[in-house]
Amino acid sequence: xxxAGRSLPEYREIRANVAMLESCRRPELVAEITLQPVRRHGxxxxxxxxxxxxPVAAAGVDxxxxxxxxxVVAEPVxxxxxxxxxxxxxxxxxxxxxxxxxxxxxELGETPLIGFAGAPFTLASYLVEGGPSRTHAKTKALxxxxxxxxxxxxxxxxxxxxAFLRVQIAAGVSAVQLFDSWAGALSEADYRRxxxxxxxxxxxxxxxxxxxxxxxxVGTAELLxxxxxxxxxxxxxxxxxxxxVATKRIGPDRAVQGNLDPCVLFAPWPVVEAEVRRIxxxxxxxxxxxxxxxxGVLPETDPDVxxxxxxxxxxxxxxxxx
Ligand code: CP3
Numbered sequence: 402x403x404x405a406g407r408s409l410p411e412y413r414e415i416r417a418n419v420a421m422l423e424s425c426r427r428p429e430l431v432a433e434i435t436l437q438p439v440r441r442h443g444x445x446x447x448x449x450x451x452x453x454x455x456p457v458a459a460a461g462v463d464x465x466x467x468x469x470x471x472x473v474v475a476e477p478v479x480x481x482x483x484x485x486x487x488x489x490x491x492x493x494x495x496x497x498x499x500x501x502x503x504x505x506x507x508e509l510g511e512t513p514l515i516g517f518a519g520a521p522f523t524l525a526s527y528l529v530e531g532g533p534s535r536t537h538a539k540t541k542a543l544x545x546x547x548x549x550x551x552x553x554x555x556x557x558x559x560x561x562x563x564a565f566l567r568v569q570i571a572a573g574v575s576a577v578q579l580f581d582s583w584a585g586a587l588s589e590a591d592y593r594r595x596x597x598x599x600x601x602x603x604x605x606x607x608x609x610x611x612x613x614x615x616x617x618x619v620g621t622a623e624l625l626x627x628x629x630x631x632x633x634x635x636x637x638x639x640x641x642x643x644x645x646v647a648t649k650r651i652g653p654d655r656a657v658q659g660n661l662d663p664c665v666l667f668a669p670w671p672v673v674e675a676e677v678r679r680i681x682x683x684x685x686x687x688x689x690x691x692x693x694x695x696x697g698v699l700p701e702t703d704p705d706v707x708x709x710x711x712x713x714x715x716x717x718x719x720x721x722x723x
Contacts, residue, residue: 406450421466422458425451431501432508440514441704442597442711443684446513446576447505447567450689451498453519453580454527456565457558459494460487462528470533471698477539478554487557488517492568502572511523512577516569518562520581520601521555523618537586538592540647557598564607570610578637579603580617583638584628585620585639604632614656619696624663625650640695647685648678656689661710663694666702670709681717692718 406412412434416424434450454472458464460543463475463634478484487516492499507512522540527533530542544551552689581600584592589625606613616628617637629636629651636655640662647657665676677692692714 405718406434407700408698408707409437409441410704411437411441416530416536419470420466421452425455426497428497428500428504431497435505435514436508438707439509442708443715444711445508446515448515449498449505449574451500451517452515453582455498456490456495456518456561457487457528458513459490459565460561461514462487464527467532471534472527474528474530478525478528478543481550481553481719484554484557487554487561490534490561490564490603492571495565495568498565499568499572500650502569502574506573510611514574515576515578516574517564517578517580518565518603520584520596520603520618521558521562521582522587522596522614524558524562525551525554526571526583526586528558537583539568541586548595551595552599556602559602560597563603564568566603566607567610569611570607574612577607577631579615581616581618581621581628584618584624585622586594587624589623594629595684598622600628600631608632615691617658622647622650626652627653629639635689635691637693638695643681644683644690648687649662651687653688655692657684657686657687657692658691660693660695661704663696663699666694666699666706666710670706671704673710677713678717681714687696 432452435447439445439447452466454464467471467473481491526537526540529543584596607614613634615635615637616631616633619639621628622642625636625647634655635658636651638644638657638659640660644657644660661676666671
């Protein structure tokens with residue numbers, strides 16, 4: 402999950418004088434930051450250090466990642482010409498990611514590396530709003546007001562995302578995660594009409610790649626069925642929906658990922674432990690369960706609590722289930 406490293410002093414130290422986007426473009430730095438939580442917590446997989454807007458910047462969009470705010474776009478997308486300016490990307494445009502993945506795969510040995518990208522809706526929201534938004538009002542205005550332009554924009558973003566994930570897979574990642582973090586802002590009907598076809602294009606484009614595809618969003622209780630149908634092998638679930646309930650919606654053919662509330666990590670240990678055990682229990686209803694948080698690690702989190710959670714998950718899940 403995003404910001405796993407942000408709670409770590411060694412992350413803050415190494416990032417002290419390097420801007421976020423710049424740090425994503427230095428393969429050695431990317432490799433080191435990616436490895437930090439693996440070394441510290443002994444997690445079962447590493448997640449590539451990058452950001453969902455990295456390929457969009459590589460496609461020619463003028464943007465920055467502002468500390469404490471998130472992605473900010475200089476000239477938000479308004480018309481067809483703005484969409485046309487988003488160029489298709491090739492491996493040369495993101496050679497630093499290709500290189501970082503290769504370094505990491507060599508370094509990680511048996512530990513799998515998870516690559517990722519942003520899904521078209523979540524990327525479109527940053528591009529249309531110009532930055533983070535609570536309501537996604539401008540995004541929805543474009544979606545409802547000019548569906549043709551909307552589909553052109555999402556089609557373009559889907560191509561960039563697919564190319565970006567293909568670069569990561571060719572370089573050796575073992576799984577990919579498609580983040581549609583803000584899809585929960587939509588009704589199921591609107592999701593199916595305006596968003597699902599584009600995410601489905603990305604996920605279908607990876608079907609022959611032989612790596613599991615994880616698809617995640619926040620506040621997606623009503624979208625879990627549709628997000629699974631977009632073509633995921635694993636559906637990420639935030640903390641609002643118990644995993645046994647989620648798996649009824651997702652169906653028996655897909656695994657689930659999640660779903661500890663990141664805020665629970667601030668509670669006394671007995672509460673954290675009870676929540677972890679509950680989630681592991683509820684996850685047994687699914688055909689497969691990847692334990693994770695329900696969204697990103699908050700920067701104020703005590704890293705030692707994360708290490709304890711990882712150990713507890715290992716201890717409980719190593720035992721045979723009867
Ligand atoms: O944990 C990791 O380091 C994994 C790499 C990762 C980052 N971003 C690095 C990052 C991943 C998987 C992401 C994905 C991402 N980025 C998503 C989808 C997942 C999710 O959490 O919903 C989204 C929506 C973004 C956009 C974005 N980038 C936001 C909202 C922010 C946070 C802004 C803030 O400072 O509160 C970023 C910046 C960002 N991306 C940071 C990191 C480590 C923080 C930068 C810093 O250290 O200051």
